[in-house]
Amino acid sequence: MSDPAAPKTILLVTGLSGAGKSTVLNQLEDLGWETIDNLPIRLVGQLLKLPSGDAPLALGFDSRTRGFTPEELIQQVKKLHSKRGDDISTLFLDCQGWELERRFSETRRPHPLAQDRPAADGIAQERSIMAPLRRWADMVIDTSKLSVSDLKAQVRERFDTGHARGTTITVTSFGFSRGVPHNADLIFDLRFLRNPHWVDDLRPLTGLDDAVCDYVRADSDFDSAFAKIRDLVLFLLPRYQAEAKAYVNIGFGCTGGRHRSVCFAATFAEMLREEGYSPNIEHRDLGSRPVDSLENLRNGPGMSRTAQKKGTAE
Structure with a gap:
């Protein structure tokens, strides 16, 4: 005192x-x-x-x-x-x-x-x-x-005396089938990546499991998409901070919110930490159960051979 x-x-x-x-x-x-x-x-x-x-x-x-x-x-x-x-x-x-x-x-x-x-x-x-x-x-x-x-x-x-609280960054994974987060500032749709839900051994797991994340990262589009989103967010964050934006919420969505979005969000949060930020991370739908009817049926047995080979919808 x-x-x-x-x-x-x-x-x-x-x-x-x-x-x-x-x-x-x-x-x-x-x-x-x-x-x-x-x-x-x-x-x-x-x-x-x-x-x-x-x-x-x-x-x-x-x-x-x-x-x-x-x-x-x-x-x-x-x-x-x-x-x-x-x-x-x-x-x-x-x-x-x-x-x-x-x-x-x-x-x-x-x-x-x-x-x-x-x-x-x-x-x-x-x-x-x-x-x-x-x-x-x-x-x-x-x-x-x-x-x-x-x-x-x-x-x-x-x-500015150096007492400013700074910008609070939150990275959220979610499933579009359960609604978009109401407080998200930036939303990225990851449903173009191949879906582990349709792999029997991976379905009960989540994006926090190495086997699932390895499967998602092996998609030929993962690296280029990650790089483009990373560059955009790293461009925006200093500008949000310059405007004294108190909160920045970054949302990554897939269909069910258990596999692709969870892996991508966890990987993205780790990248932000390496860049000197201290993001919070939330997996909104991680605890939900896998339900086939919530997934895009084109990702299931009826998808084309091209989609089967890629492991995701056309």
């Missing part, structure tokens, strides 16, 4: 309503900051006396915050800095009036200072109230022409 009296790194996030404060605070939280929004001004001093971890603290304020006036906030920050030595900085989020009007119109949410008046009136009034804080702020971001993704990128660039 850290010393309550120890100086803290504090970022005050404020600005015009609708300019992106919630987006900034959410991104800071993903980067490992402790975040609190709209804490009454009179409680800030008490908050800083409480024990906390090593994570920096971000406090959100705007015209809706109870007891908020820019002048009082500025004086309180100066007082805290002189008494405690806290490293306190202020980020002000600005935005042009025309863009704020558009945002409030799209969300159908009234401006907090214009409950029964046009949004433009509330925006102008708030801009006047917040002017001293904008002049005093250490950093100003104008979000008028920034997308949500652009704003998040700026926050990551300025405030």
Whole structure:
């Protein structure tokens, strides 16, 4: 437990309503900051006396915050800095009036200072109230022409302290006959590979058994398919991480979810570990029983000689 009296790194996030404060605070939280929004001004001093971890603290304020006036906030920050030595900085989020009007119109949410008046009136009034804080702020971001993704990128660039949790990668095997995973970001259909289900000695086994995986890997298309999927995923993962995507779920499906997809997913997860990632692996349908009726009947006794030779459907 850290010393309550120890100086803290504090970022005050404020600005015009609708300019992106919630987006900034959410991104800071993903980067490992402790975040609190709209804490009454009179409680800030008490908050800083409480024990906390090593994570920096971000406090959100705007015209809706109870007891908020820019002048009082500025004086309180100066007082805290002189008494405690806290490293306190202020980020002000600005935005042009025309863009704020558009945002409030799209969300159908009234401006907090214009409950029964046009949004433009509330925006102008708030801009006047917040002017001293904008002049005093250490950093100003104008979000008028920034997308949500652009704003998040700026926050990551300025405030990433190394506490970010990173992207959680999950590799899942499944059977199409039992439905597609609802949370999959990438899905690869492996039903083109030859099917161990139609080999009597392999049917009761699973893709975790060497005999089954050797059979699947011996398919002439396995290596080229694996290489193409590997290259695509390794291309995408750093870009997902750069966008601070919290979860990436990669699904590999076959018909029943017991043989081909299990082998491929296990092999793929091992490749990711060798590349420096730490994927979770789930075999959703591994415990299901083999059922002929769930498999493509063309993989069974009625398939053509070409398919019989290959061991999979045409």
